[in-house]
Structure formats: C-alpha cells, structure tokens
Amino acid sequence: MDFSKIKMVVSDMDGTLLNSNHEVSNRFFEIFEALRDKNIQFVAASGRQYHSMADKLEPIKNDVIFVAENGAYIKQKEQVLLTTPIAKKSITSILSSISRVPHAHPVLCSKDNAYVNGNSNAFLEMLREYYTEFKIVDNQTEVEDEVLKVAIYHFESSEEHIYPAVKHLENSLKVKVSGSNWVDVSHKNAHKGYALEKLMQAHNITSDEIMVFGDYNNDLEMLQLSNYSYAMANAHPNVKEVAKFETLSNDDFGVERILEKVL
Structure with a gap:
C-alpha cells in the first residue's frame, strides 16, 4: 500500500490512540x-474536552x-479555528x-x-478522567456560558438507556452514541466529519492525503472522508463497516503499527 502521499493523520483518542488505561504510549510520542x-x-479528534486532550498530549x-x-x-496552539454552539432552547x-x-x-x-450537577460522587470521580475543568451547578438550565455539546453518561449502557x-431529537440535532457509556447531543454541524472537512479545505488536503483512525459511532463521518480509514480491532461494528481497513486494538498499538508503515 502506498502511503507516500499522506500529509495529515487524524486519530480519535479513547479506544483508539489511548489504551484501556487512558494512556498515550511512549511509542506514539516517538512516532x-x-x-x-x-x-x-x-490531528487529535475526540469527544473529550480540549483541556483533557491537551493534558494527554x-x-x-x-x-x-x-x-x-x-x-x-x-x-x-492559542488560536480557536471553529466553534459550533448549540441553541439555548435545544439545551432545554x-x-x-x-x-x-x-x-x-x-x-x-x-x-x-x-x-x-453534583448528585453523584461516583460520577464526579469518573468525570475527572474526561474533564479536567468543570463546575458543579444547582440548575443546568441556568448556565449562561455558550454550550458546544451536551454529553450524557450512564454507568450501564448509553445505547440502551440514554x-x-x-x-x-435527531431531526434537528446531531445525536451520537460516542462510547459505551456516553451519548453526545450537539448542533447538526458539530461532528468530527464537519470539523475535519473544514481542516482539509484549509490545508488543501484530499482524501488520498489523509489517514483516519476511529473506534466508535462518533468517528463515522470523519472515517468517510479518507481513503485510508482504519477501524480498531475493538471498534463498534458500525465503524468496521464504514472503515476501509482494520488495525489491531488500542491495547496492541493499532495506531502506532500503521503509522510505522507510513514512516
């Protein structure tokens, strides 16, 4: 396979670049x-908060x-390239x-x-892995800050319960099962595919020049933009259907092994 044209590599984080302990490998940093x-x-593409992503990398x-x-x-760096907020009425x-x-x-x-809200200590403890910056509020409907996404967590199954x-809401909003415990609801254009399309246009990059890795349903749109799209071995069946290729799991250096071939 000819990887000589690759100019951009895009990877999801949880379940993809991060192992099951939510760690980035030393091998990746060398690559x-x-x-x-x-x-x-x-490009790191995640459902995570920016601060959490930046901490990992x-x-x-x-x-x-x-x-x-x-x-x-x-x-x-310090430049915000895109924000796609969700309407206040949609949050309600x-x-x-x-x-x-x-x-x-x-x-x-x-x-x-x-x-x-602060009604579950177990949830707050878990949340610290994904959100390094958060505030506990009495009433979420009174939050004045511009909201980019509503992420909803369930300890058992997001697909079954949330x-x-x-x-x-799918007619007017983007609803994504983004992990086994998470569902994300956002503006129709607030998804990884839309964001990546904007980056590809800005950098003048074609589908032959970009490589994308993912494992869950919130990766589907961005995987469709690349001729070198990879599903992790641990990926959701929907992702394996859409991706053109498959690599090893996030615990078996699936991303790193392909990037070594690129190099």
Missing part, C-alpha cells in the same frame, strides 16, 4: 517526532491540531428529555469549562 520531521500534520500539544467536543471546537429540550431517565448524568460542555430518550 510523532518522525511524522513532524516529514511535515505530516497530526502535553509534550506535543503545540504541534497538534485539536478537534474537541466531537467536532464542535477546533483549536491549534435535551435536559427535559433525559430528566426521566434514571441515573443519567448530563454534562454541558463549553470551550473552557463543563457544568454538571439513546432511546434522545433519539427523537
């Missing part, structure tokens, strides 16, 4: 240096383009829809913060 030497731009964060909050926010509809779901935990995600409660 990154070689990619940079070849002028291949690396701290040694190289000034050389990475971050697509955060499932595509609602793009940042490179989302919160109302999930208020009837037992043990659902909504997070209102803004550029620099996240807003949660998705049915918000599925009816």
